[in-house]
Amino acid sequence: MPVSCVRPDPSESHLLSRGAPVRRFEVLSFLMLCYNSAIVYMPASSYQSVCRMGSRVCVSGFPQQHEKHWTExxxxxxxxxxxxxxxxxxxxxxxxxxxxxxxxxxLDDIIYRAQLELFSQPLLVANAMENSLPFDAPDPS
Structure with missing residues (x-):
């Protein structure tokens, strides 16, 4: 099923205007919002990519990075x-x-980063997610 292009919300129009300074995480947050709104149409490989990207951005430059199997x-x-x-x-x-x-x-990497940066809202959400997950992998059926 094709994914239609999502038009930005009028409140987000300042992200695309030429005169306004564009902050990269406002744009990335908006792109993640667009991705999340169409996530049901995405292939499983995109879920893997989101997880890998999330893990990488959360631990890059921190000691936990050395536990990962990255080339550099x-x-x-x-x-x-x-x-x-x-x-x-x-x-x-x-x-x-x-x-x-x-x-x-x-999820462990996000909690690690949220604790280091003292981001209360993401830490609260991530801990709630971690505590609500079952102990085993969910049944795919």
Whole structure:
């Protein structure tokens, strides 16, 4: 099923105007919002990509990065709470659609980063998600 192009909400029109300074996490948060609104039409590979991207941006530049199997270490990436909350929405959907192992890892990485940055809202949501998940992988049927 084709995914239709989502027009920005009028309240988000300042993101696309030429005169306004564009902040990258406002744009990324908006893109994640668009992705999350069409997530039901996305293939399973996109859920894997969201999980890998989330894990990478959350631990890049921090000591936990060395526990990952990446080819080279990356520098720290500045994150904002709104972006992490949009990321959590995608992660929550993916956990119940076949990405159990990756989601457990990215959820731990998001909690790690939210604790380091003292982001209260993403930390609250991520902890609630972690505590509400079943102990085993959900039944796919």
């Amino acid at each position: 270490p990356c520098g720290r990436i500045a994150l904002e709470p709104g972006f992490i909350q949009q990321l959590l929405t995608g992660v929550y959907y993916a956990v119940y659609n076949g990405q159990w192992d990756l989601d457990q890892e990215v």
